[in-house]
Amino acid sequence: MEANDAPPLYQKRIPIFTRSVKGKFRTFKWAMLALAFGVYFGLPWMPWHRGHEAVSQAVLFDLPGRKFYLFDLVVYPQDIFWLSLLLFIAGALLFFATGLIGRAFCGYFCFQTLWSDAFIAIERLIQGERPARQRLYKQPWNGEKIGKIGLTHLLWLLLAFWTAFTFVLYFGHAPALTVSFFTGKAPSVAYFTTLVLTLSTYVAAGWAREQVCLYMCPYARFQGVMYDPETLAVAYDSRRGEGMAGRALARAGLKTREERRASGHGDCIDCKLCIQVCPTAIDIRDGLQYQCIACGLCIDACNNIMDSMGYPRGLIRYDSEANLAAPMPAKPKLHWARLKIIGWGVALVVMTGALFYSVGHRTSLDAAVSQVRQPLFVILSDGRMRNRYQIRITNKAVEDETFVISAKGVPDAALDLGNFREVLVHAGKSLIVQASVMLPPEMAEHTNSLEFVITPKHKPDQAVTLPTRFDSRHEE
Amino acid sequence: MSQQQPQIVQTTGHVWDDDLQEYNNPLPSWWLMGFYASIVVSIIYWLIYPAWPVGKHFTTGFSTVTYVNDKGVEKSWHWNTRSQLMKDMNEAEKMQKPYFDKVAATPFEQIAKDPELTNFVNSAGKVIFSDNCAPCHQAGGQGKVGFFPNLTDDDWLYGGTYDKIQETISKGRNGYMPAFKEVLTDTQLDDLANYVASLSGEKADAAKAKAGNALFHGDAAACYYCHDNSAKGRQEVGSTNLTDKIWLWADVPGQKTPEKKVEVIKQVIANGLNRGVMPAWETRLKPDQIKLLTAYVYGLGGGKK
Numbered sequence: 034m035e036a037n038d039a040p041p042l043y044q045k046r047i048p049i050f051t052r053s054v055k056g057k058f059r060t061f062k063w064a065m066l067a068l069a070f071g072v073y074f075g076l077p078w079m080p081w082h083r084g085h086e087a088v089s090q091a092v093l094f095d096l097p098g099r100k101f102y103l104f105d106l107v108v109y110p111q112d113i114f115w116l117s118l119l120l121f122i123a124g125a126l127l128f129f130a131t132g133l134i135g136r137a138f139c140g141y142f143c144f145q146t147l148w149s150d151a152f153i154a155i156e157r158l159i160q161g162e163r164p165a166r167q168r169l170y171k172q173p174w175n176g177e178k179i180g181k182i183g184l185t186h187l188l189w190l191l192l193a194f195w196t197a198f199t200f201v202l203y204f205g206h207a208p209a210l211t212v213s214f215f216t217g218k219a220p221s222v223a224y225f226t227t228l229v230l231t232l233s234t235y236v237a238a239g240w241a242r243e244q245v246c247l248y249m250c251p252y253a254r255f256q257g258v259m260y261d262p263e264t265l266a267v268a269y270d271s272r273r274g275e276g277m278a279g280r281a282l283a284r285a286g287l288k289t290r291e292e293r294r295a296s297g298h299g300d301c302i303d304c305k306l307c308i309q310v311c312p313t314a315i316d317i318r319d320g321l322q323y324q325c326i327a328c329g330l331c332i333d334a335c336n337n338i339m340d341s342m343g344y345p346r347g348l349i350r351y352d353s354e355a356n357l358a359a360p361m362p363a364k365p366k367l368h369w370a371r372l373k374i375i376g377w378g379v380a381l382v383v384m385t386g387a388l389f390y391s392v393g394h395r396t397s398l399d400a401a402v403s404q405v406r407q408p409l410f411v412i413l414s415d416g417r418m419r420n421r422y423q424i425r426i427t428n429k430a431v432e433d434e435t436f437v438i439s440a441k442g443v444p445d446a447a448l449d450l451g452n453f454r455e456v457l458v459h460a461g462k463s464l465i466v467q468a469s470v471m472l473p474p475e476m477a478e479h480t481n482s483l484e485f486v487i488t489p490k491h492k493p494d495q496a497v498t499l500p501t502r503f504d505s506r507h508e509e
Numbered sequence: 510m511s512q513q514q515p516q517i518v519q520t521t522g523h524v525w526d527d528d529l530q531e532y533n534n535p536l537p538s539w540w541l542m543g544f545y546a547s548i549v550v551s552i553i554y555w556l557i558y559p560a561w562p563v564g565k566h567f568t569t570g571f572s573t574v575t576y577v578n579d580k581g582v583e584k585s586w587h588w589n590t591r592s593q594l595m596k597d598m599n600e601a602e603k604m605q606k607p608y609f610d611k612v613a614a615t616p617f618e619q620i621a622k623d624p625e626l627t628n629f630v631n632s633a634g635k636v637i638f639s640d641n642c643a644p645c646h647q648a649g650g651q652g653k654v655g656f657f658p659n660l661t662d663d664d665w666l667y668g669g670t671y672d673k674i675q676e677t678i679s680k681g682r683n684g685y686m687p688a689f690k691e692v693l694t695d696t697q698l699d700d701l702a703n704y705v706a707s708l709s710g711e712k713a714d715a716a717k718a719k720a721g722n723a724l725f726h727g728d729a730a731a732c733y734y735c736h737d738n739s740a741k742g743r744q745e746v747g748s749t750n751l752t753d754k755i756w757l758w759a760d761v762p763g764q765k766t767p768e769k770k771v772e773v774i775k776q777v778i779a780n781g782l783n784r785g786v787m788p789a790w791e792t793r794l795k796p797d798q799i800k801l802l803t804a805y806v807y808g809l810g811g812g813k814k
Contacts, residue, residue: 043537043541044535044537044538046538241539247537248537248540407647407648407650407651408661411651411659411661411810412754412755413755414662414663414750414754414755415754416754451621451811453627457624458624464624464625465628465631465632
């Protein structure tokens with residue numbers, strides 16, 4: 034074999050110039066894009082009344098303070114359990130939806146899809162529709178090309194910058210941070226984060242696009258194995274499209290369905306619009322492929338052609354492999370009555386319920402007691418036994434609270450809390466109080482446990498009882 | 510046909526055993542670019558950080574770390590983890606300083622009434638205690654019978670007020686008790702030991718204890734001189750209170766029989782003590798550290814008015 038005949042080791046990316054399309058899936062995707070961008074870019078600017086100016090923002094992640102403000106909810110590191118629930122819910126929702134309707138996440142909700150869509154929209158606005166962009170790509174570098182390409186990249190960078198900057202705004206008071214950012218007074222981590230995210234957004238949505246889905250994204254790969262024969266996926270009805278003699282252009286004599294039937298051709302007029310609108314530039318007529326992100330744009334494109342030809346819609350449609358292979362395909366419908374779907378659905382409902390219950394029933398007090406073990410006990414001058422304890426009280430409420438500490442199971446006089454029988458804990462802060470319990474030997478002999486009771490002064494119903502040990506000898 | 514994927518999978522053209530072929534699924538070229546970029550990054554890394562051994566030395570890189578050492582001298586090194594640690598410690602000290610300053614400026618009684626300041630005393634105090642005091646007094650301040658006083662009980666040899674504790678830490682202490690085996694007979698030592706045991710309610714021979722009482726308060730042994738007529742000790746000289754339940758030098762609670770308990774007391778009287786040495790810390794710790802440590806130690810056992 035000649036050296037220059039050797040197949041290339043590396044594959045150059047072939048640029049994809051997607052044609053724009055109108056239809057219900059495109060409309061849905063625009064709506065999702067508007068909603069997602071509206072929420073993402075708007076949320077840091079949404080005011081929320083919390084009593085003090087510094088946290089008057091609806092969503093604020095206060096990293097140095099270890100507090101995460103979500104509207105009326107303040108989340109503390111102790112609530113990390115919620116994060117694990119949330120991750121489980123997100124995973125279950127993905128598996129549930131993928132089993133039912135395929136890679137819906139990829140096609141409509143994934144931020145790679147959303148930002149790529151926005152970048153393509155900018156590209157089309159400046160450079161024109163697909164043929165114009167292809168022409169521009171092929172033409173030599175001249176003033177027009179430099180101007181148009183340059184302007185496109187400038188706008189891409191602006192959107193990428195605003196995306197990155199908005200991310201940073203979630204971690205500080207947005208108006209104040211904006212002023213300090215543009216006057217050069219923000220912390221260096223803000224500039225660094227903005228720089229990194231600007232570049233990654235610009236590269237991922239401007240240059241890499243479908244390469245992210247094809248080569249980088251793990252979800253794209255494992256969603257593929259969540260498919261079943263009953264899963265609804267974007268599919269080409271090849272029996273209807275190909276007929277007996279295959280697809281054929283709508284030449285004279287092959288324009289009506291009757292003419293095509295007579296000559297054995299299917300309904301596909303091989304216009305290739307489904308390929309031109311595809312963001313990964315695949316041919317859906319080759320069947321289900323790992324490159325397909327299930328965005329439904331080929332359905333829109335095909336339906337428009339079917340309408341103009343006067344053929345029924347749905348040559349490309351959401352349908353299941355099982356139904357397409359059936360001798361008499363039925364109308365596509367959701368096959369939800371399957372063990373996998375019901376299983377994930379139940380898991381989803383239970384976990385969502387658990388999360389809401391846990392959030393709804395959280396008390397504003399988190400308390401724990403630990404016995405001091407060095408030494409486990411100590412004998413005092415008069416022979417009494419002393420055990421010491423550390424009581425940690427966290428006030429998770431948004432206002433300061435005074436906590437009353439008492440003990441059950443030992444006489445009140447045996448409890449020494451120094452000056453802290455009542456202790457003020459500021460909002461969102463923790464405090465450790467040292468306690469000691471002293472019992473005469475004969476009482477210590479018969480006492481091996483007691484309980485501390487922590488009572489918030491203004492919410493006595495949220496009192497917490499903490500059981501602990503009392504030791505007066507080392508176990509033999 | 511798609512724009513990107515040829516319909517038929519390419520092969521490398523190699524054929525073995527008539528029909529065995531090798532697919533060619535080429536990597537995207539940006540992946541190769543990423544590989545080259547990582548090489549560039551590693552070269553930049555070599556320029557910044559210590560990297561290559563050269564003979565007995567190494568390339569140090571251009572990045573430097575500057576810190577202030579414990580003598581207040583500014584030092585600058587090529588990047589290394591130890592200097593980086595020192596720099597981090599400098600920064601941590603700077604962040605702690607306002608709290609130390611507040612402790613230094615607040616009277617002890619006020620610190621004990623401020624829950625947040627008390628919290629700081631307990632967490633920062635534990636660190637200073639662990640670094641400096643724990644080798645003798647043990648991690649929790651429980652001491653060791655026969656060697657180091659327990660700081661978590663309510664018995665204070667030199668006084669348990671804030672001022673006395675601060676004085677003890679700053680100036681150190683030197684506990685001493687003479688040996689009596691040359692001066693007293695064995696019977697006398699036995700009598701004294703029985704008397705001392707009886708003082709804290711331990712089982713003792715009443716007759717011997719009575720004889721011991723006379724020795725204690727008489728001029729032959731003259732124990733009262735240091736331990737006071739009440740036998741409750743004198744904090745000015747650091748003599749122990751013999752009437753309470755706490756034992757430091759003689760391990761009375763550790764003995765099973767009354768005879769053994771008396772025996773360990775007798776040993777102390779016979780041999781005396783000169784190991785009650787507490788070093789002075791004012792030359793090693795800063796005044797604000799000693800003040801914080803005082804508040805911490807006071808909190809361990811609740812101190813004493």
